[in-house]
Amino acid sequence: MFKKILVANRGEIAVRIVRACRDMGIAAVAVYEPDDMGALHVRLADEAHALPAQGDYRSPEAMLAVALRVGVDAVHPGYGIISEHPGFVRACEEAGVAVIGPGSAVLEQVRNKIDTLERVRAAGIPTTRPSSRSFAPDEGEAMLAEATRIGFPLVVKAHAGGHGRGTHVVYDSDTLLAVVKRSSGAAQAFYGDAHIYLEAAMPASRYIEVPVLGDCHGTIVHLGERDGSIQRNTRKVIGESPAPGIDQAQREAIWQTAIQVARLFGICGAATVEFVVDSAGQHHFTEIKPRIQVEHLATEMVTRIDTVREQLRIAAGEPLGYSQEQVRLSGVSIFCRINAEDPWHGYMPSPGQITCFRIPGGPNVRVDTYAYSGSEVPVHYDSLMAKLVVWGTSREECLHRVHRALQEFQINGVQTNLGLLRLIVNDEEFVSGSYTTDSSQRHLIDTPPSDDNLSDIAAVAALAFLARARSASPATPPAFTSGWYRESRRIP
Amino acid sequence: MHKLQITIDGAEFTVEVDDLSATDGFVTAKVNGVPLRVAASSLSTPESIQWAVVDTRAYELQIDHELRWIQSWRGRHQIDVRDLDVRVARPVSTDARIKTPIPGIVVRVLVEVGQEVEAGQPVLVLEAMKMENEIRAARAGRVASLSVRAGQSVRLHDLLAEIA
Numbered sequence: 001m002f003k004k005i006l007v008a009n010r011g012e013i014a015v016r017i018v019r020a021c022r023d024m025g026i027a028a029v030a031v032y033e034p035d036d037m038g039a040l041h042v043r044l045a046d047e048a049h050a051l052p053a054q055g056d057y058r059s060p061e062a063m064l065a066v067a068l069r070v071g072v073d074a075v076h077p078g079y080g081i082i083s084e085h086p087g088f089v090r091a092c093e094e095a096g097v098a099v100i101g102p103g104s105a106v107l108e109q110v111r112n113k114i115d116t117l118e119r120v121r122a123a124g125i126p127t128t129r130p131s132s133r134s135f136a137p138d139e140g141e142a143m144l145a146e147a148t149r150i151g152f153p154l155v156v157k158a159h160a161g162g163h164g165r166g167t168h169v170v171y172d173s174d175t176l177l178a179v180v181k182r183s184s185g186a187a188q189a190f191y192g193d194a195h196i197y198l199e200a201a202m203p204a205s206r207y208i209e210v211p212v213l214g215d216c217h218g219t220i221v222h223l224g225e226r227d228g229s230i231q232r233n234t235r236k237v238i239g240e241s242p243a244p245g246i247d248q249a250q251r252e253a254i255w256q257t258a259i260q261v262a263r264l265f266g267i268c269g270a271a272t273v274e275f276v277v278d279s280a281g282q283h284h285f286t287e288i289k290p291r292i293q294v295e296h297l298a299t300e301m302v303t304r305i306d307t308v309r310e311q312l313r314i315a316a317g318e319p320l321g322y323s324q325e326q327v328r329l330s331g332v333s334i335f336c337r338i339n340a341e342d343p344w345h346g347y348m349p350s351p352g353q354i355t356c357f358r359i360p361g362g363p364n365v366r367v368d369t370y371a372y373s374g375s376e377v378p379v380h381y382d383s384l385m386a387k388l389v390v391w392g393t394s395r396e397e398c399l400h401r402v403h404r405a406l407q408e409f410q411i412n413g414v415q416t417n418l419g420l421l422r423l424i425v426n427d428e429e430f431v432s433g434s435y436t437t438d439s440s441q442r443h444l445i446d447t448p449p450s451d452d453n454l455s456d457i458a459a460v461a462a463l464a465f466l467a468r469a470r471s472a473s474p475a476t477p478p479a480f481t482s483g484w485y486r487e488s489r490r491i492p
Numbered sequence: 493m494h495k496l497q498i499t500i501d502g503a504e505f506t507v508e509v510d511d512l513s514a515t516d517g518f519v520t521a522k523v524n525g526v527p528l529r530v531a532a533s534s535l536s537t538p539e540s541i542q543w544a545v546v547d548t549r550a551y552e553l554q555i556d557h558e559l560r561w562i563q564s565w566r567g568r569h570q571i572d573v574r575d576l577d578v579r580v581a582r583p584v585s586t587d588a589r590i591k592t593p594i595p596g597i598v599v600r601v602l603v604e605v606g607q608e609v610e611a612g613q614p615v616l617v618l619e620a621m622k623m624e625n626e627i628r629a630a631r632a633g634r635v636a637s638l639s640v641r642a643g644q645s646v647r648l649h650d651l652l653a654e655i656a
Contacts, residue, residue, distance in 0.1 A: 165622075182624065185599060190622050340621075344561070344568055346628075349621035351594055356542055379595050383621045407565045410552055412542055419554075419563050448501035449567030456546035457562055457569055458498045458505035459521040459528045463544075464555055464562075465573040466494055466512055467535035 001316050002026055002074045006067045009078035010057055011370045012387060014041035017076045020308035029070050033057055035378055040370045057081050060088035067097050074098040074315060083291050100315040102290035106265055110288050114197055120285045123264055125257055127285045128276055131198040134159040137184035140177050147176055150200050156180055158187035159195035167234045169201055204436040206277040208243050210258035211299050213310050214267040215320040222255045223299045224329040231440040233347040238424055239295045239335040241302050244433030254283050261285060270311050297389040301333035331391055332398040338386040340377040342415035343445055351379040355413035360405035364391040377414050399431060420445060499572040592650045596620030598640045607635050615653055629655055
């Protein structure tokens, strides 16, 4: 097993990796950009090394320089940032530093999403229908022609990315180019690559993903499936495992296909195989993410398998040590992403200082976060600030628990999507489990909440108003009450 | 004695408060003539109010620092408070100046000086926290000035544009 691991990431996933290392008695080395100095992952690590400049979380050279200087035997890049940079992974491999994640060979294969789809289709697995190639943002004519061939509605996706950034549904050719402009702009901002591709959309479908673990000795197991259909602002906000509303035969068929796809790409480590299930119940492969995913907590709750620990063991060459039959799926978990953003103001990100941060407790509730009372939500990074997952023996129990955990969760100082999450878990489509990707269009925030006692709210508003008015015009100006004022008037 | 008119999601309430100092932790507020006993966490600023108990009903709250909304765990209420003693209407929040809501980089400017814009029309795109955010005009009018260009980084509350 490794002795010392470089955590080449930040935020909650860096905290998660530091925890896994320490749980296994491995030293964790954190890195930080100048503006991220007091971040939690830095404070919890065994060693903390400064990166020279802002933006260096994304710099393979800066990251590798730390790895070599400190003498770590492995690097865990987490998800996002540098995890899917084939150049970085290859440089680590050449320098003799193990990478906990996909090897450069796998990365280069799956990075081209259109080739990936073609390869999977060639193996006889149904896939979604993508455009024949990716497009630069200025190829308007060619895109329109391709869109007409595929047919509307269709989805515009970032060619490089995998976090839903830049993903938009288009319903007609009039709006295609405007949407493409937005998508490629977002893709450029987040992934540094403005290329996009098109894919035939499937209305009222479900987004099902199957996490898999493969060791380097030929064993591959799946860890059940998750439903990621609930999206807001084109990003997944709620996930659950198992997926409601699909029957056992469908479930097993999806699992088998996921294993087949993982074998096709020689997955050694953690990966997630993603499918779109159409309204007829047929599943279509769409993407493979050869790394740890944001939603891995949902799977950890139903399998009780520590995914990051398994990643470290696999990368160290250990066999999984268990078979598919020994992976037990029990109960139901529901997962929420808490973002620093204001859903009532067009999902505007909300950086700033957190004045109150109270996390929910009680049985079967878990929160992974980098935040704490007094910490900052930095302006440079993604808005994901915390992840909540709850577990229950049944879906009904789980629904009650997620409802109360979201009630208990209190964050002040920055805006968050907690209010929206509470509305979603109370929405009839979510409660019944009959939701599809179309449910993302439901306008839950446009109507004010009906079940609050408005007289009570009026009373509180009155006190807030009067207290503010009072503190805005205090009887004695603050300058006169300070020691400086008194001192200056004292006769020497 | 203070008398306020409070609009919540379109419904109007008259609230009277005699004395802001609390007795046994509670302040009495008369809402449409009905007295309610209210206790709240620190009243120093609206944002610092994190919870309240009204009679026997407990609330977890988040309040906008400009008192434009109050959020309970059930959702967000739009509010408007008017002091009936002062008899001055609060300025309507359609400021002609568009300022940076968060620090970031201007990706695209979507309007030109002199152009007519509608209320709610996107004026420019600001990249912050790895997201592209559309900054919209708060009211209709003509773009009187533009203080930024694409590629420029801006700080919090920098002036972006003015609508005449």
